[in-house]
Amino acid sequence: MSRLAEIVRRDLRLALRQGSDSVMVVTFFVLTVVLFPFGLGPEANLLERTSAGVLWVTALLASMLSLDRLFLADYEDGSLELLALTPTALELLVIGKVAAHWLTTGLPLIVAAPVLAVLLHMNADGFGTLLFTMLLGTPTLSLVGAMGAALVLGARRGGVLLSLLVLPLYIPVLIFGVGAIDAAVQGLPARGLLLLLGGMLMAALPLAPWAAAAALRQALE
């Protein structure tokens, strides 16, 4: 456990000192969301109806934006090999890195989401559910994304390839995240959809680090 905390602390310190991935991610999130009223027109009804989908799609793209840096920097300067040589299990290393990634990108997105929801005229009934779906969904995105990031290490055109690998696997999270918000806005029970989101997180939590560690192992061979 202390090793896990050590990895998280290291990555957080690196993220804070090496300039701010989080600021960029949130800026991307805000800017892309702001594009939608221009693209769709400022009609409040239309924006309200599309707000859940717009927020989720842009949040998903924003969290993917910083994924290719997850292992790449450590892979290129060789510290990933040193980390793999330590007695810490590689799976634990992945969990630590994912936790740091989520803290630097997922969490800022969650903080920014309600403000943007106001700009998109989202019904106030949906705010709580929006936060809750993001809280359950973004860690899943980071976990699945970590697997993709580990797979494309050393590949040509890794960044574009990463989106091709990861986006199809993101679709279920998107569907249930938006579905839960829409249900809450319409006054329907969102509990079942939230449980499904939670279930996906619980499934991804052990499986994704396992797959990512396997991918890292073959990348370091």
Added chain:
Amino acid sequence: MHRFANPARFLRLAAAIQPWTAGATLILLGLGLYFGLVDSPADYQQGESVRIMYVHVPSAWLAMAAYSTMAAASGVGIIWKHPLADLVAKAASPVGAAFTFVCLVTGSLWGKPMWGTWWAWDARLTSMLILFFLYLGHMALLNAFDDPTRGAKAAGILALAGFVNIPIIKFSVDWWNTLHQPASVSRVGMPAIDPAMLLPLMLMGLAFTTFFVTILLMRVRSEILAVKVRAIRLTQIHSVPGSATGELVGESLR
């Protein structure tokens, strides 16, 4: 299983099996097309367009079967480092992608007169589309590395991770009550389909399966030959002119 890890033995075996599966494909496809297009009733609701089903349903089955084959081969490749398994996975994915594409296109052609739309964001259709993207990702990852073995390993992990989609496709019509009709063949007890329609469907299903096996064998054989060619080229580059390249080729193929 490791008996067939020897490429030479596999090549002999594949060459012996392939004419039989190819012949079976021709016969079954001929029979299936005859019963499907000529000697089967039109549906009382769907009319003649029910015949699209005889291509649509088998290609959907094979799209999933090809993915399962690919995932199983990838698993074998990762666990036992079976040299042929990676080649099987590599050979299966474009074929599976083609089946998925055929399934989506025929479904769309059928959907226009029946549902009144080319496409609907229904659970079954969406999960099938995701399957298509998974195939594309698998193929892209395979070719993304300078070292082909590296690509095979990475793609293998992706194939196993994407396998979660297969049960979702299968049960999507039961879990979500949407546009696509539920399963009518693989039901407990009697299939909910007329025997006159079941016969061509089964024939076509078998024909598609033998076709898949034939193509898979052909592709694995050509992959083995491609590996050989690559090894020969490498030894030719690295060896001094006039040295015994033949031995080196044999060595690199194990």
